Amino acid sequence: MTTLLSRVIRALDRFHAVYPWDHNAHYHRWILRQLPGRFGEALDVGSGSGDLARLLAARARSVQALDVDPTIVTRARELTAPTAPITFTVGDALTDIPPGLYDVITCVAAVHHVPFSDALARFREHLAPGGTLVVVGVSRAQSPGDHLLGAAAIPMNAAMAWIKNKGRKASRPVSMTAPTRPAVMSFSEIVGEARQVLPGARLRRRLFWRYTLVWQQS
Incomplete structure (x- = not known):
């Protein structure tokens, strides 16, 4: 079974090299639905590459x-209109967050690059009263439910790639050129x-090997 799954994953990787699509960008519109109309x-x-930041700028x-x-920060600046109210900064999530409180904090497929609890604590410190934190993350498959959801996502993943590319070969989006790292924590972890750092946080497994976390500061 493991050998068969490995073959399927390798075939899927070859398919996506020809028909790439950004799994993280797939959740951008969902993120916006968790946020106020203006903030x-x-x-x-x-x-x-700044795709989500530019969407946030339309409301913020x-x-x-x-x-x-x-x-990738240099590329994001190049892709962004000079008049957009966005400041792109090179920095670490734990030590370089610009000072101040924020009404909205988002983090997509990045929190697993740093110590998880420490990152959530930093986000909590910088979230204004009544503010909203939205995380889209990746986790390591561990439970039968994880593996079942991952298996169900394989054909849907290929279908989405075909639909988003309209059946045509394509080059990788700029958003997919940033460095990546595999997840080490399971969803249950x-x-x-x-929930220790953010009591009441709402977490859900999602398709395409992602989970979501939403939390509001009191």
Whole structure:
């Protein structure tokens, strides 16, 4: 079974090399639905090429976009209109968050790059009263439910790639050129640590090897 699954994953990797699509960007519209129609200051941690930061800027007074990779930050600046209320900064999620309180903090596929509980504690410190934190993360498959959801996502993943590329070969989006790292925590471990740092946080497994976390500051 393991050998068969490995073959399927390798075939899927070859397919996505021809028909790539950004699994993280798939959740951007969902993230926006968790947020108010208008808000003041926003922080996007692990901002990559700036796709989500630009969406947030349509609602926010200003957006701070933070990413540890200087190359992708430079590219994000190039892709963003000079008049957009976004400041792109090279920095670490634990030590370089621009000072102040934020009405919205988002973090997509980046929190597993740093110590998890420490990162959530930093986000909590910088979240304004009544503010909203939204995390889309990746976890290590461990439970039967994890493996079942992952298996169900394989055909849907291929279908989405075909639909998003309209059946045509394509180059990798800029958003997919940032460095990546495999997840080491299981979903159950994530839930346990998150609820210690953020009591009442809402976490859910999602398709395409992702989970979501939503929390509001009191």
